[in-house]
Amino acid sequence: MTETPPQTTAKPDAPGVELLSFLIGDQYFCLDIMSVREIRGGTRATPLPHAPAYMRGVINLRGVVLPVMDLARRLDLDTAADTGRKVIIVVARGERSLGLLVDAVSDILTVPEAALQAPPELPADAGRSFISSLAIVDGRMIRVLDLGAVLPPTGEVAA
Amino acid sequence: MAEIRAAFFIECEDLLEELQDGLQAMDDGLADTETINTVFRAVHSIKGGAGAFGLDALVGFAHRFETALDEVRAGRMEATGEVVSVFVSGSDILADLVQGSREGVAVPDSRIAPVTAALDTLIAPPADGSDATDDTTQIDFQPMALSLDLDLDTTAPAATPPHGWDIGFRPETSLFEAGNEPLYLFRALSELGPLTVSCDDAGVPPLDALVPEEACLGWRASLTTPESAAAIEDIFEFVDGLCQLDIRPSERHSPGATDHPDTPAPPQPTPAVSPPQLPASAPPGSARSASPDLAGERPAEPAPVTPVSTVRVDLERIDRLVNLVGELVINQAMLSQSIDAAGVAPNSPVRAGLEEFLQLTRDIQDSVMMIRAQPVKSLFQRMGRILREAAADIGKEVRLHTEGENTEVDKTVIERLADPLTHMIRNAIDHGLEDPQTRAALGKPHVGHVFLRASHRSGRIVIEIGDDGAGIDRERIRDKAIDRGLIAADSTLADSEIDNLLFLPGFSTADQISRLSGRGVGMDVVRSAIQALGGRISISSRPGAGTTFSISLPLTLAVLDGMVVKVASETIVVPLGAIHETLALAEDDLRRLGPTTHVVNVRDQFVPLLDLGAELGFRAPLGAYAGQVLLLIGQEDGSSAAVVVDAIEDQRQVVIKGLADNYGRVPGIAAATILGDGQIALILDPADLISQARGHTRAPAAAPAASSLHPAAGLQP
Structure with a gap:
């Protein structure tokens, strides 16, 4: 049940960063496509005891135990009701792999580096630290996720 | 070349192990001649291999070590505690040098020097005679040390006149099995001096009784060389124990320097079939002490045990096999689950086949695990x-x-x-x-x-x-x-x-x-x-x-016998080894202890009650536990705990999948596994769970956090 994103806004000739955009609630986020390994339908995850609330649990990804993080909870966002239509984006960072549970995957965008701007300082917004930059594509604001900040530090997990 | 080199280093590991074994036996006073020979051979083989790869530091040290060992082997020095401890440090340095050569790192001289010096002292005891060997033996055997050096210097000093040697050589079958070739031995002999060889085929049976894989030929060689018996023995070093060898000075001529190698073969003294009768005939003067010693040992030696043949395999290949077997086990679980789901009759051939498949899977798995096992x-x-x-x-x-x-x-x-x-x-x-x-x-x-x-x-x-x-x-x-x-x-x-x-x-x-x-x-x-x-x-x-x-x-890191249980609608695998018994909890056996705790009376022993669902944070404690299923879990220290679960589902082998790689350690959980339906189940670490539940081994500050319920409880979709 992988969703095929419509290729409308892709501009393959322009140099820039390729980003995978997805929805959480009604907000658009995106990730550098190079860190995305695959996209798969949401399945029931086996919950982990003593895990932070944003950890959905673990799923079986072709024989590998893959932890799944509920990105909405991680970012403290409202999320669409669990309709079973959620999607898991499998990302890899170094040796670790992780599934990110999102509401829907929407698009692959190519954004020129110049169009990415640093997010303004807003100390009150705790979620901001997860955003590395902002861009405007087709009149929508896209938040580029800082994967390093989103992944749970291993130390926290072991505690 | 790189492959041969790698093989050499692997062989070195085995040899070093042999060496240490031997030294340990010597240290324990259990050494016989064979032990010393084994130790000597191990060092000698390392030296030989290292020479082929031009590892000079290693060769140099191994040579010195070997020379010192030879003192003991030849009986010129007693393997006292001190001597053995020098040898032990020698083997340490040898191991360092092997490691260093393998990684291309030089071993600092400061490490080697003291041991080298100690070995040198053994080889040539200080003049004041403080060494363990007594004076007479020193005098007796001094010449031997010299002759050894000669054979390493290769050029024979003119001083020693060449003399004749009769060599009887009868290979055992095992010599050929070990891949040796007598021709090369004779070739090596011929380098020492003029050599005549005649074959003794008296032992060859009639054709119809001939077993082609058995050795039945023997050879007699007569050699004229300025070298000593030790030099000749050295050539046969690698077939030591694999043949009957008989080296003695030729009786025909002692000044026989002029003996022509191409004169008709030397008189065949009594068909050389009867080789190991030498000690008696060893002339006292010229025979080196070493040869009767060693040769005398030979007849007593039990027929060499054919070594178990082994294969070296890349660990990676075995790991792949282990993984595949893991998948097979999961697959088999899935298969049984779908056969269950299909409602196949219990006596049908499919069931019987599955049963057999299960058995085979288990056998394969055990065998694969044995491959990985090492002493x-x-x-x-x-x-x-x-x-x-x-x-x-x-x-x-x-x-x-x-x-x-x-x-x-x-x-x-x-x-x-x-x-x-x-x-x-x-x-x-x-x-x-x-x-x-x-x-x-x-x-x-x-x-x-x-x-x-x-x-x-x-x-x-x-x-x-x-x-x-x-x-x-x-x-x-x-x-x-x-x-x-x-x-x-x-x-x-x-x-x-x-x-x-x-x-x-x-x-x-x-x-x-x-x-x-x-x-x-x-x-x-x-x-x-x-x-x-x-x-x-x-x-x-x-x-x-x-x-x-x-x-x-x-025993293994890959598979586990587990009991599959349900708790708070989650599936958990409990290692079977930890479960002492399972029982249903009767109301009468349950006693309140503290304000929040219970104990269970199991045959008049009070055991703390733990609610697995609550301990893992999946649910709040139930409060009423009568009629629940209990797993009595025993610990290494003899204590036990009763763990409440909702139901026992199955008992089966599960493949252990690590959680730590992608996530980290989870308290109370050892690992995860994949069930027949493709879902992941967690494998419990009972000891960890129990110790955390009691607050043991945790600092008091952290203890409340460990036992509190985690918000993860509300996470299920």
Whole structure:
């Protein structure tokens, strides 16, 4: 049940960063496509005891135990009701792999580096630290996720 | 070339192991001639291989070592304790040099020099005769040492006139099986001087009785050479024990320097079929002491046992096989589940087939696991070295006793045990054993003892490291823990609780940092290394009698026999080995203990009750537990706990999938597995669960957090 994103806004000739955009609630986020390994339908995850609330649990990804993080909870966002239509984006960072549970995957965008701007300082917004930059594509604001900040530090997990 | 080189280093490891075995036997006073020969051959083979690869440092040292060993082999020197200990350090350096050559790192001369000097002293005892060998033997055998050198210098000094040798050589079948070729031996002989060889075919049976794989030929060679008997023996070094060899000076002529090699073959003295009758005929003057010694040994030697043939395989290939078998086990589980779902009749052929498939899977799996298993011997030998070095560093005399060296453990476990064991051995020497004066004052033998034992115990491997030192100073540990705020000053702790404080991070009792230990890497690191292997560690200590650490490890890291249970609608696998019994909880057996705790009366023993769902944070405690299913879980230390689950589903083998790689360690959970329906189930770590549930081994500050329910409970979709 992988969703095929419509290729409308892709501009393959322009140099820039390729980003995978997805929805959480009604907000658009995106990730550098190079860190995305695959996209798969949401399945029931086996919950982990003593895990932070944003950890959905673990799923079986072709024989590998893959932890799944509920990105909405991680970012403290409202999320669409669990309709079973959620999607898991499998990302890899170094040796670790992780599934990110999102509401829907929407698009692959190519954004020129110049169009990415640093997010303004807003100390009150705790979620901001997860955003590395902002861009405007087709009149929508896209938040580029800082994967390093989103992944749970291993130390926290072991505690 | 690189492959051959790699093969050489692998062979070196085996040879070093053989060497250490032999030296250990010598040290224990169990050495016979064969042991010394084995030790000698091991060093000789390393030297030979190293020469082929131009590893000069290694060759140089091995040569010196070999020469020193030859003194003992030839009976010119007695293998006293001191001598053996020089050899032991020699083998350490040899191991270093092999390692250094392998990695292309030079071993610092400062390490080698003292050992070299010690070996040199053995080879040529100082003039004052302080060496163990007495004067007469020295005089008697002095010439031998010279002749050995000659054969290494290759050019024969003109001084020695050539003399004739009769060599009887009759290969055993095993010589050919080992891939030797007599022709090369004769070729090597012919390099020493003019050589005539005649074949003795008297032993060849009639054609119809001929067994083609058996050796039935013998040869007689007559050689004229200025070299000594030892040089000739050297040529046969590698077939030693694989043939009947008889070297004696030719009786025909002693000044026979002019003997023409092409004169008709020397008279065949009594068909050379009867070879090992030599000791009697060895002329006293010219025969070197070495030859009767060795030859005399030969007839007594039992027929060489055909070695078990082995294959070297890349670990990677085995791992792939292990993974595939893991998948097979999962697949088989899925298959049985779908056959169940299809509602196949219990007696149908499909069921029978599945049953057989199950059995086969299990057999395959066991066999594959056996491939990975290795005796712990190599690990223990490494520890022997650590112990010697540590003891020398700190000036205590320590002996290592090992038991159960042939216990087999998964290779990965062996590799990953090395660091924790090293640390514990050092601890035992540094903290465990008293210094010699104290020992003497206590009436203990001044040599300290450290024990390393490995054994199988109910499906697990138990490795124990013990010492006969002072035992744990519990008062001091308690004070220290209070000092550091790890426990409250007024807390009363049982002995075992105090012992367990040692495992707290950063806990070190050494008042001064010594060279060996006390640098902050403590037992907590050891414990986490052991836990990462799915193992547990426990301490037992008696004041004045010593401390023993026991490490209990699973046999394999890949598969586990487990009981599949349901709790709070989650599936959990409990290792079968931990479960002593299962029972249904009767209302009568349940007693309230504290405000929030229960105990269960199991045959008049009160056992704490743990709700698995609550412990894992999946649900709030039920409160009423009558009629629930109980798993009675036993622990290494003999204590047990009753764990409540909702239902027992199945009992089966599960494949262990690590959680730590992608996530990290989860308290109370050992690993995960994939069930027949493709879902992941967590594998419980009962000991961890129980210890955390009791608040043991956790600092008080952290304890409330450990036992509180985690918000993860509300997470299920």
